Amino acid sequence: MGKKIHTLPARDGALSRQRIIDASIALLDQGGEGGLTFRALSEQLATGPGAIYWHIANKGELLSAACDTIIAHMLNTPLPCVTPQDTLRAVALGMFDTIDAHPWVGAALTRTPGGLPMVRIFERIGQQVRALRVPEDKQWETASALLSYILGVSGQNAANAQIAQARSLDRFEVLGSVSATWSSLDEDAFPFTRSVAGQLQDHDDRVDFLAGINLLLKGIENTCQ
Amino acid sequence: MGKKIHTLPARDGALSRQRIIDASIALLDQGGEGGLTFRALSEQLATGPGAIYWHIANKGELLSAACDTIIAHMLNTPLPCVTPQDTLRAVALGMFDTIDAHPWVGAALTRTPGGLPMVRIFERIGQQVRALRVPEDKQWETASALLSYILGVSGQNAANAQIAQARSLDRFEVLGSVSATWSSLDEDAFPFTRSVAGQLQDHDDRVDFLAGINLLLKGIENTCQ
DNA sequence: ACCTGAACACCGTTCAAGT
DNA sequence: ACCTGAACACCGTTCAAGT
Numbered sequence: 001m002g003k004k005i006h007t008l009p010a011r012d013g014a015l016s017r018q019r020i021i022d023a024s025i026a027l028l029d030q031g032g033e034g035g036l037t038f039r040a041l042s043e044q045l046a047t048g049p050g051a052i053y054w055h056i057a058n059k060g061e062l063l064s065a066a067c068d069t070i071i072a073h074m075l076n077t078p079l080p081c082v083t084p085q086d087t088l089r090a091v092a093l094g095m096f097d098t099i100d101a102h103p104w105v106g107a108a109l110t111r112t113p114g115g116l117p118m119v120r121i122f123e124r125i126g127q128q129v130r131a132l133r134v135p136e137d138k139q140w141e142t143a144s145a146l147l148s149y150i151l152g153v154s155g156q157n158a159a160n161a162q163i164a165q166a167r168s169l170d171r172f173e174v175l176g177s178v179s180a181t182w183s184s185l186d187e188d189a190f191p192f193t194r195s196v197a198g199q200l201q202d203h204d205d206r207v208d209f210l211a212g213i214n215l216l217l218k219g220i221e222n223t224c225q
Numbered sequence: 226m227g228k229k230i231h232t233l234p235a236r237d238g239a240l241s242r243q244r245i246i247d248a249s250i251a252l253l254d255q256g257g258e259g260g261l262t263f264r265a266l267s268e269q270l271a272t273g274p275g276a277i278y279w280h281i282a283n284k285g286e287l288l289s290a291a292c293d294t295i296i297a298h299m300l301n302t303p304l305p306c307v308t309p310q311d312t313l314r315a316v317a318l319g320m321f322d323t324i325d326a327h328p329w330v331g332a333a334l335t336r337t338p339g340g341l342p343m344v345r346i347f348e349r350i351g352q353q354v355r356a357l358r359v360p361e362d363k364q365w366e367t368a369s370a371l372l373s374y375i376l377g378v379s380g381q382n383a384a385n386a387q388i389a390q391a392r393s394l395d396r397f398e399v400l401g402s403v404s405a406t407w408s409s410l411d412e413d414a415f416p417f418t419r420s421v422a423g424q425l426q427d428h429d430d431r432v433d434f435l436a437g438i439n440l441l442l443k444g445i446e447n448t449c450q
Numbered sequence: 451a452c453c454t455g456a457a458c459a460c461c462g463t464t465c466a467a468g469t
Numbered sequence: 470a471c472c473t474g475a476a477c478a479c480c481g482t483t484c485a486a487g488t
Binding site for chain 4 (some may be wrong): 267272
Binding site for chain 1 (some may be wrong): 384431
């Protein structure tokens with residue numbers, strides 16, 4: 001019987017926290033949030049589900065650690081930016097592109113509010129807020145506003161990608177179905193939404209995202225000087 | 226045997242979509258996202274799990290419908306505001322307070338990207354963006370930015386409330402544990418976060434939220450005029 | 451110390467069978 | 470048409486038993 005042909009190769013070394021996290025990232029990238037399962041993970045690692053619990057406390061910690069690996073990697077790539085504004089735009093776009101590449105990160109970030117991944121981003125933003133010479137008593141709320149906006153867009157993108165994957169559609173098809181829904185809305189109750197329904201199909205999420213960052217930067221500039 | 230004493234009363238009428246949604250909201254308010262279960266719901270409604278599927282397609286639709294009920298109710302309360310800015314602030318704070326009262330709504334909103342609940346909010350915001358005389362080709366990105374920011378804060382608040390409930394702590398205790406984590410961060414790697422760690426304990430989420438809205442409004446004012 | 455894998459207590463969802 | 474409830478295919482997590 002060739003039963004062993006489709007079996008994964010036996011593990012060539014000891015299990016480790018990092019090895020588990022790397023395998024988790026691979027599963028998440030491949031199958032989205034639902035792709036990470038202790039059973040799939042233990043199969044990938046050629047072990048039993050119980051073995052993973054020797055290295056990791058629970059699924060929440062696993063997701064958070066996977067998320068942190070991605071975020072830390074992104075923040076490590078240096079940005080040759082001159083002004084604090086440029087740097088903030090670059091950090092924000094880095095987040096956008098990272099979550100575009102790993103949609104599950106958007107959801108994972110929200111899941112652990114005070115966790116290390118979010119602190120990393122908050123720190124980066126905060127340093128630039130300082131560099132913008134925002135008064136000390138407004139630095140907290142300013143950095144928080146930027147972070148919230150970035151997380152808001154991230155969450156929506158992550159959700160979009162997730163339903164697209166769940167229904168195995170591409171981005172264009174999802175937008176098409178939303179556009180159809182919007183066009184059939186009641187004219188009197190939804191005048192604005194209907195008027196912009198045409199822009200839905202050919203808008204650029206990344207451009208819109210940056211426009212929001214620029215609004216915040218303009219607001220900071222005019223409020224804090 | 227008094228076995229029937231703790232049994233729920235028999236259903237006094239037919240099942241209906243609205244009755245199911247109302248029961249779902251009650252479960253969600255009481256037990257958070259994890260509180261809504263087809264088994265708990267069918268027990269509450271004195272029926273079997275299968276009966277619910279006659280009226281609702283799946284759990285996603287149920288969550289979305291529950292969310293829409295809350296959002297629609299909030300948007301129905303009239304706002305006696307003079308300027309578009311005032312109205313935008315009022316709508317935003319309405320969202321904030323609603324999600325403060327029903328944290329699960331924050332997560333549910335993100336779950337269904339193009340859904341009716343989000344369209345309702347988008348419409349409200351968009352109408353005020355128009356009233357602000359934002360040029361037509363910038364209305365989409367402006368309304369989107371406001372919506373993303375609101376959703377970002379909502380998502381974080383929802384997550385905070387959820388972990389607080391899961392660990393059965395109050396808000397103050399959660400902030401305390403986060404504050405302790407922040408204070409133990411490496412001084413060199415996290416100078417900003419450490420410097421604002423003191424503000425964490427006594428800050429007001431609602432005030433910070435409004436500060437972000439005001440930054441965006443200032444940005445809109447200075448960009449579009 | 452580290453791993454195994456069966457077992458437990460849950461899920462959402464389906465569906466033949468009832469009324 | 471509407472409801473019932475057992476059954477299915479999953480989960481995350483635990484834990485006695487192995488090495």
